[in-house]
Amino acid sequence: xxxxxxxxxPLLPLCCALLNMLVGMRLxxxxxxxxxxxxVATAFVLTLLFWDYASGAGTRATLFTWLASGDLEIAFALxxxxxxxxxTLMVTGVATLIHLYAVGYMHGEQDYARFFGLLxxxxxxxxxxxLADNLLVLxxxxxxxxxxxxxxxxxxxxxLDNARAGTKAFLVTRVGDVFLGIALLWLFALTGSLSIGxxxxxxxxxxxxxxxxxxxxxxxxxxxxxAQLPLMTWLADAMAGPTPVSALIxxxxxxxxxxxxxxxxxxxxxxxxxxxxxxxAVGALTALYAATCALAQREIKRVLAYSTMSQxxxxxxxxxxxxxxxxxxxxxxxxxFKALLFMAAGCxxxxxxxxxxxxxxxxxxxxxxxELFWIFLIGAVCLAGVPLTSxxxxxDAILLAVFTHPDPVYRLFWxxxxxxxxxxxxxxxxxxxxxxxxxxxxQGAPHPVSLAMRWPLWPLAGxxxxxxxxxxxxxxxxxxxxxxWLGDLGGRTIAAAHSTExxxxxxxxALVLAGxxxxxxxxxxxxxxxxxxxxxxxxxxWQADRLxxxxxxxxxxxxxxxxxxxxxxxxxxxxxxxxxxxxxxxGALLRRLAxxxxxxxxxxFAWGLLVIAGWLLLQLASRGGHG
Amino acid sequence: xxxxxxxILGFTLLAATLLCITRRNPVHAVIYLVxxxxxxxxxxxxLGAPLVAAWQVIVYAGAIMVLFLFIIMMxxxxxxxxxxxxxxxRWLPLALLSASILFCTLLLIAQDPAATTTGDATFxxxxxxxxxxxxxxxALAVQVVSFQLLFAAVGAxxxxxxxxxxxxx
Amino acid sequence: MIVPFGHLLMFAASLFVLGLCCxxxxxxxxxxxxxxxIMLNAAALxxxxxxxxxxxxxxxxxxxxxxxxxxxxxxxxxxxxxxxKQRKGTLVADAFDRMSG
Numbered sequence: 001x002x003x004x005x006x007x008x009x010p011l012l013p014l015c016c017a018l019l020n021m022l023v024g025m026r027l028x029x030x031x032x033x034x035x036x037x038x039x040v041a042t043a044f045v046l047t048l049l050f051w052d053y054a055s056g057a058g059t060r061a062t063l064f065t066w067l068a069s070g071d072l073e074i075a076f077a078l079x080x081x082x083x084x085x086x087x088t089l090m091v092t093g094v095a096t097l098i099h100l101y102a103v104g105y106m107h108g109e110q111d112y113a114r115f116f117g118l119l120x121x122x123x124x125x126x127x128x129x130x131l132a133d134n135l136l137v138l139x140x141x142x143x144x145x146x147x148x149x150x151x152x153x154x155x156x157x158x159x160l161d162n163a164r165a166g167t168k169a170f171l172v173t174r175v176g177d178v179f180l181g182i183a184l185l186w187l188f189a190l191t192g193s194l195s196i197g198x199x200x201x202x203x204x205x206x207x208x209x210x211x212x213x214x215x216x217x218x219x220x221x222x223x224x225x226x227a228q229l230p231l232m233t234w235l236a237d238a239m240a241g242p243t244p245v246s247a248l249i250x251x252x253x254x255x256x257x258x259x260x261x262x263x264x265x266x267x268x269x270x271x272x273x274x275x276x277x278x279x280x281a282v283g284a285l286t287a288l289y290a291a292t293c294a295l296a297q298r299e300i301k302r303v304l305a306y307s308t309m310s311q312x313x314x315x316x317x318x319x320x321x322x323x324x325x326x327x328x329x330x331x332x333x334x335x336x337f338k339a340l341l342f343m344a345a346g347c348x349x350x351x352x353x354x355x356x357x358x359x360x361x362x363x364x365x366x367x368x369x370x371e372l373f374w375i376f377l378i379g380a381v382c383l384a385g386v387p388l389t390s391x392x393x394x395x396d397a398i399l400l401a402v403f404t405h406p407d408p409v410y411r412l413f414w415x416x417x418x419x420x421x422x423x424x425x426x427x428x429x430x431x432x433x434x435x436x437x438x439x440x441x442x443q444g445a446p447h448p449v450s451l452a453m454r455w456p457l458w459p460l461a462g463x464x465x466x467x468x469x470x471x472x473x474x475x476x477x478x479x480x481x482x483x484x485w486l487g488d489l490g491g492r493t494i495a496a497a498h499s500t501e502x503x504x505x506x507x508x509x510a511l512v513l514a515g516x517x518x519x520x521x522x523x524x525x526x527x528x529x530x531x532x533x534x535x536x537x538x539x540x541x542w543q544a545d546r547l548x549x550x551x552x553x554x555x556x557x558x559x560x561x562x563x564x565x566x567x568x569x570x571x572x573x574x575x576x577x578x579x580x581x582x583x584x585x586x587g588a589l590l591r592r593l594a595x596x597x598x599x600x601x602x603x604x605f606a607w608g609l610l611v612i613a614g615w616l617l618l619q620l621a622s623r624g625g626h627g
Numbered sequence: 628x629x630x631x632x633x634x635i636l637g638f639t640l641l642a643a644t645l646l647c648i649t650r651r652n653p654v655h656a657v658i659y660l661v662x663x664x665x666x667x668x669x670x671x672x673x674l675g676a677p678l679v680a681a682w683q684v685i686v687y688a689g690a691i692m693v694l695f696l697f698i699i700m701m702x703x704x705x706x707x708x709x710x711x712x713x714x715x716x717r718w719l720p721l722a723l724l725s726a727s728i729l730f731c732t733l734l735l736i737a738q739d740p741a742a743t744t745t746g747d748a749t750f751x752x753x754x755x756x757x758x759x760x761x762x763x764x765x766a767l768a769v770q771v772v773s774f775q776l777l778f779a780a781v782g783a784x785x786x787x788x789x790x791x792x793x794x795x796x
Numbered sequence: 797m798i799v800p801f802g803h804l805l806m807f808a809a810s811l812f813v814l815g816l817c818c819x820x821x822x823x824x825x826x827x828x829x830x831x832x833x834i835m836l837n838a839a840a841l842x843x844x845x846x847x848x849x850x851x852x853x854x855x856x857x858x859x860x861x862x863x864x865x866x867x868x869x870x871x872x873x874x875x876x877x878x879x880x881k882q883r884k885g886t887l888v889a890d891a892f893d894r895m896s897g
Contacts (some may be wrong), residue, residue, distance in 0.1 A: 412828055596896030597826065598889045606724050609816075613731035620738050630798045637807045644811060647817035653826050660830060667837055673798060674848040676856045683840075686863050691833070698874050699826060699876060702881055719808055721820045729813040733806055742802020747847040750797065752856055760853040761886050769855075772864045779868030783875035 003053065006061045006078050007047050009088065010127035013039045017120035024113025036116035037099045041122050043093035047085070054085035060133055067136070071192055077133035077194070083263060083489045086482070088129045090332050091463045094339050095123050097456040101343050101552050104243035104452030114153060119248070122148035126253050134194045135184050138261070142180065142225070143255045146173050152249060153241040165240040172234040176224015180261075183217035203268035210321045211268070213223055215275030218265060219282065222258030228314045233544050235309055236293075239301040243346030246301060248275070251342050252335035259315040259331055262501060263324045266491060276320045277409060280402065282318025284416040289542065291423035295430070296538035300345050300355045303431055306541075307383060308338055310420060314398050317417060321399035321410065323490035325483040330398055330470045332482075333390035336356050337382035337464035343457055344376040348435055350453075358431070362526055363440035369449070373436055378461045384428040384516070385421060392469030395421060396508055397473065397494070403504060426516025433523035441526065450611045476500050476598020518580065633673050642665040653699045657692055664688045675750040678757050797848045802844040812838035825880070826885045829873055836866050 016039030024032045037467035053059040058081025067074040080088070099119065106115055125144025132138035146266050147170075154166025177256060188194055190210065191202045203211065222228070227235035238250050249255075261267055262279065297303045311334045318327035353366040365373050382391035399421070402414045473481035475498055483490050537543060592602070643663035711760040736742050761769065768779040797802075815838060840859045847855030865883030881887055 056770065250673050594896065595895035598892070599820070599823070602828075603721060603724070604814060606721070606728065606820060610724060610731065613728055616735055617731055620735065633799050634803075637803075641807070641810055642812065644814045648814060648822070648831065648834070649826070653824070653830075656827065656830060659880060660834070663834075664837065664888045667841065669843050670841065671859075674804075674844050676844050676847065676859075679840075679844055679859050680854050682860060684862055686867065686887045687837070689834075694870060694874060695826065695830065698877055701878075718821050721860070722817065725813050725820065727888035728816065729809065732809040732813070736802050736805045736809065739802065742805065743800050745800050746797045746851070750848045750851050752853050756853060757856060761857050764854075765857050765861070768861055772861050773870075775865060776868045781872045786872070786879045794803075 003059045003061045004063065005046075006050060006053065006059065006080050006131070009043050009050070009092070010078075010124050010131060012043050012046070013120045013127065013231060014124040015039065017117045017124060020120060021117035021240075022115055027113075027335075029112060029490075031115055032116060033103045037096065040092060040099050041096045043123070043127070044089070046098050047088045047092050048613045051085060051089075053080050054082050057226060058082065058084070064620030072188070072194075074134060074136045074194060076137060078131040078137075079133035080131060081489070082486050083324075084330065084428060086332060086485070087260060088127060090335050091123065091126050091130065094335055094460070095119075095248055097124075097460055098244050098248045098252075098339060098343070101247070101453055102242075102290050103344075104274065104450040104454075105244050105346055106242065107450060107452075108147075109530075111155075115152070115242070118148050118151045118155075119245070122152070122239050122249060122254070129257050132196070134196060135199070136194050137189065138196075138264075139180065139184060142177065142257065142261075145249070145257060146170060146177065146225075149173070149238070149249050149254055152245040153238045155241055155245065159240075160241040165234075165237040168365050169234040169238045170233050171443050173224045173412070174229050174315055175361050176221045176258075179217045179224070180221025183214055186214060186217070199337065200265065200267035203271055206268075206271075207271065211272040212275050215269050215272045216278065218262065218269065218377055219275070219279055222316075223282065224258075225261075226255050226316070227309050227317060228258070228313060229373065231549055232286060232290070232309055233541070236297075236302050237304045239299070239305050243301070243342060243349070246305070247339045247342035247346070248543065250305065252337040255308060255312055256315065256331045256335065257329055259312065259319060262316075262319045263327055263489075266319070266324050266489070268306075269319070270322060270491065273445050275409070277407065280317050280410065281321025282311040284413040285313075285558075286414050287309070287313030287317065287420040288423075289313075291420045291427065293538050294427040294536045295539045297425060298358055298539065300348065300358055300361075300431070300435070301342070301356065303358070303427060304338070304341055304345060307424065307427065308334075310424060311338065311383075313420075314395060314417065316404055317413060319397040319491075320404050320413075321398070321401040322495060323398070324489060324491035325471065325480075326394070326401050326488050326491075326494075328396045328486065328490075329482050330394035332470060333382065333394045333464070333467040335347055336460055336467050337379045337389075337391055340457060340460040340464050341383065342376065343378035343453070343460070344379055345542050347372055347449045347453055348376065350447045351448050352442055353446055355444045357442075358434040359526075360442035360444075361435050361440075362438045362442070363436070365436040367440060367446060371454070372449070375457045375461050376435070378465055379430060380428045380432050381468075382464045384425040384512055385508060386512050388468070390464055392508065392512075393468035393472065396505060399508070400496060400501060400504055401492070401494050403500070404494055418507065418511065422511045422515050423510045426518050428518030430523050433519055434526070436547045437524060438526045473501070475505075494617050495514070520557075540555065629673055631671060636666045636670050636673070639663075654696065657695050657699065659752070661688045661692050664692070675752055678754045685782070797845075801845065801849050805842065808838045808890065811835075811841065823888050823890060824853040825877055825889050828889060829870070833866070833870075836862065873887075 016035050016119050019035055020032055024035075027035075058079055060079050061076055062075045062077040065073060066076040101113070102119065106112055109115065122145060125141045125148060128141030128144060129138055132141060150166045152166075153169050154163040157163040157166070166471075184194065187199055190206060191199050191200065193202075193344040206214075220231070224231045232263075235250060235255065239246055241250075269279070287310045290306040290313060294303050294306035294310065297306060311330070315327045315330050315334070318324075318330060346370075348361070348364060349356060351364055351372070357363060378389075381391040385392045385395045399414060399417050402410050402417060469481075471480055476478060483493075540546070640663045643659050643666060647656045647663060649657035650659065664683060664687050668680040668688070671677075671680040671683055812835050814891075815834030816830045818834060819828045820831075822828055842864055843855040843859050843862070844856065845855075847853065877887065880892065884891055
């Protein structure tokens with residue numbers, strides 16, 4: 001096959017998106033849905049067909065020269081390599097299942113063409129990020145996913161809160177994008193190229209301070225997209241979007257784009273030890289922060305959103321600890337089980353009668369189909385890291401990588417990670433108990449859950465349970481297949497004594513058990529919610545929104561207010577109005593001179609004559625004086 | 628002899644003009660003005676310009692001033708206002724202004740070194756030479772001025788048509 | 797020339813200022829026009845004097861042209877006087893102030 005055909009992978013979703021956006025509403029509903037699903041599914045199949053192209057150094061495909069100006073020459077090129085291939089496969093696969101789920105979920109929705117158009121466009125943009133050969137094409141996809149995220153969070157824009165949530169997500173991620181843009185320009189200034197390969201090769205020649213600055217800029221860009229500290233406030237609000245959107249964009253794919261970016265530029269990032277420590281610190285702190293917030297949330301989707309932030313924080317820790325393979329492993333397994341959890345949560349919300357509040361659910365084990373409980377439980381045990389599930393292996397690999405890092409400060413991060421793992425188990429089982437245990441507490445009439453919403457969950461559940469097989473550690477007889485597949489792209493090889501690994505596994509198991517025990521003790525029987533200050537503090541995400549409001553929004557508003565009323569209206573408009581009224585008053589004065597009478601004009605002539613005669617006299621006098 | 632005559636004619640001209648501009652009755656004013664123009668025509672003759680003097684009498688005093696008289700008599704203009712009748716506040720500043728202009732001009736003339744010379748005393752431009760100059764070097768100007776007269780005639784005809792005819796058409 | 801040039805110019809200037817006074821101080825259009833005629837004649841006197849002083853014919857030719865133009869001006873001006881008299885019934889110049897600002 002021709003390697004240019006690689007372009008079919010991102011272009012098929014784009015074509016389907018355009019088709020749906022342009023004529024989707026005129027087509028029969030079934031046709032529009034089929035177009036949307038088949039576009040993504042075909043991309044999935046193509047990825048499988050092209051799999052061999054990824055081995056070795058990968059395959060580059062150039063479609064055309066996008067920009068050419070002086071030294072800058074940007075080709076619209078793709079690079080399908082060992083890092084991009086599994087990511088592409090995951091995105092197209094998960095997206096296909098979520099599209100199928102969305103067909104059932106959006107069944108009663110009138111505006112289906114816009115929804116599927118944006119969803120397909122998102123898949124295109126995400127694939128552009130993954131496959132981009134140079135940073136400008138990557139940036140194109142980067143902005144594209146932001147745009148689609150904005151459009152889909154505010155999908156039900158008639159409710160003002162939803163539209164506001166979309167705007168917030170767009171603006172907060174834009175802050176990160178600015179830093180990424182600066183990093184791009186700086187890289188171009190340093191290396192004269194935006195090609196990822198060239199930049200990674202040239203990185204070794206750069207000064208340490210420059211590398212640190214670049215790493216921090218890239219980290220800030222990644223933080224915006226991946227909802228890490230300090231740009232994390234948008235993700236919880238982004239849950240205002242439809243549940244398939246939350247599953248696809250805000251759990252499986254877009255929020256992991258930041259991790260992917262750091263993995264892509266890992267040869268550059270890894271050169272700065274301080275930068276790596278900062279990445280790990282950001283990841284660890286975000287993981288802990290989000291886990292504590294998740295403990296107190298009342299809305300089911302917000303719990304999952306905070307857990308997503310927490311898990312992405314783990315991925316950042318893995319990158320910071322030098323283990324790209326660990327980050328990618330957790331990225332893939334997390335995509336499976338978190339998408340599963342979100343979709344199951346969508347079913348749960350349906351069953352509870354469009355009820356989001358955990359405290360008004362309960363008793364769904366007896367009320368709904370039993371399979372839903374099992375599916376949700378599979379997702380939950382993966383998230384909590386119950387041994388032998390995929391989440392267990394991937395999280396363990398990350399903790400091991402952080403633990404074995406030679407720098408002693410990483411032990412502190414490891415401690416935070418362990419604490420977070422305990423909290424993760426706790427809030428996960430709290431979620432399960434609040435939803436399924438006890439008696440029904442809500443009044444909503446249950447909606448039936450259609451078949452289309454149920455059966456895409458099963459493949460995901462299987463992947464979530466068995467996803468650990470992708471990178472089984474040698475300790476349990478696995479081949480570390482992902483690590484071997486990534487090869488030199490996989491970062492540091494983790495070498496640890498088996499006894500250390502065993503001890504860590506035992507610790508993780510103990511943590512999960514402890515978390516489950518606490519949750520069982522506290523939430524087996526529903527207790528009315530308390531209004532304690534700590535609960536409120538955590539419920540509002542450590543008051544991060546208020547902090548941003550105090551620190552940024554209010555000073556900005558005050559400055560804008562000053563510029564508007566003080567400078568613009570007071571100074572500029574005032575000056576202009578003053579000049580205008582001055583001209584008007586002068587005109588009114590001069591107007592009196594124009595009497596329209598002949599006599600006035602004549603006397604003006606006479607005065608002019610006098611002036612001329614007087615001036616001539618003066619000339620004469622001065623000449624006489626000189627002569 | 629001719630010099631003395633020139634000064635007499637000059638002061639006659641100024642006196643006639645002064646009388647002209649102070650008359651309340653426009654008919655009287657025009658008559659005094661015609662008298663002044665006769666004096667001016669004689670001055671032109673003394674300055675060696677016989678043809679211009681003739682034109683001054685024929686065209687100015689004979690045609691233009693008669694036209695003024697026609698208009699004045701056509702409307703039967705009665706004396707409506709006089710110089711004395713207008714307020715002091717109105718005419719005093721203007722009179723002072725005119726006086727200053729005159730003063731400045733006279734001073735300028737007196738200061739000029741050429742003012743005391745007389746030039747050649749025997750200049751006389753015969754009508755033949757005058758005609759040669761007018762239709763030789765200034766032929767184009769004559770054409771332009773004749774067009775000007777034609778336009779003026781058309782304009783005057785247009786302005787002077789009766790308004791009721793305009794309304795009836 | 798029979799008199800000093802300066803004396804001639806002084807006569808012309810005095811005549812001009814008299815005409816100026818007439819236009820400035822009188823209110824009827826007829827008298828304003830007469831003032832204009834006086835000023836034009838002052839100019840004619842200067843031109844003829846200049847011709848005599850410099851022994852050139854040009855000054856006299858200009859007086860002829862000046863007369864022709866004056867005739868044209870008087871024709872139009874008097875036609876306007878007739879027109880305004882028919883329209884407004886007055887010849888006081890200050891009554892025509894439609895150009896007032």
